[in-house]
Amino acid sequence: MSENSERSVVVERTGKGTFVATNGRGESVRFGTVTDAGQDAGFTPIELFLAAIGGCTAADVDTATSRHAEPTDFSVAVTGDKISDELGNRLINLTVAFTVAFPDGDGADRARTILPRAAKTSHDRLCTVSRTVENGTPVTVTIRLPNGVVKQR
Incomplete structure (x- = not known):
């Protein structure tokens, strides 16, 4: 580290x-x-969470593709379903959907070719946000009181 x-x-x-x-x-x-x-x-906090997932992978994909051609359209829609069950409130069915277009030309052809690989690499290895979610990283809550610190989990 x-x-x-x-x-x-x-x-x-x-x-x-x-x-x-x-x-x-x-x-x-x-x-x-x-x-x-x-x-x-x-x-809302959920919208920020979805934006973090989309923003992280969008940055990875943009870095890989825009070095070859500037996109004419680039957006990422991130969705999920909020549920409440025996595990508590959470999102399921998280989906990241890219809409990307490039102009004509050799560089743009290269960008279009690497787009799927860039999205896969971001998902599988690079995007810290979605990797943290998928790996199920525990969150520790600490409460600081005037007379000491109480840790909760």
Whole structure:
């Protein structure tokens, strides 16, 4: 493991049902649920999760294909079904669907040829987000109280 392997964000409550996540570079994103006043709180946590899966694999595929040709269309739709069962609330049937088009030309032909392999490589090896989900990485919850630390799992 490299010395700088940790990734982190800080999530702060900004109001009832609303939060802001800020990374170490100072970038932030607002999210939450619809507030009691009916105001939209931005993305929901599930939508951010789906965006993370799509964004991770999109970045991998874009890096591999755009060096050959600039796409004329590039989007990734990520879907899943939210269920609640004996395992608790979760998403099933996660699907990542690419829509990518390139102009005519040799470079574009090469990009089209490597597109399926790039998507497979991202899914099987490169995308940290989907690899973490598929490998079932445990999450540890720690609660910091004024009088000490309590760990929960």
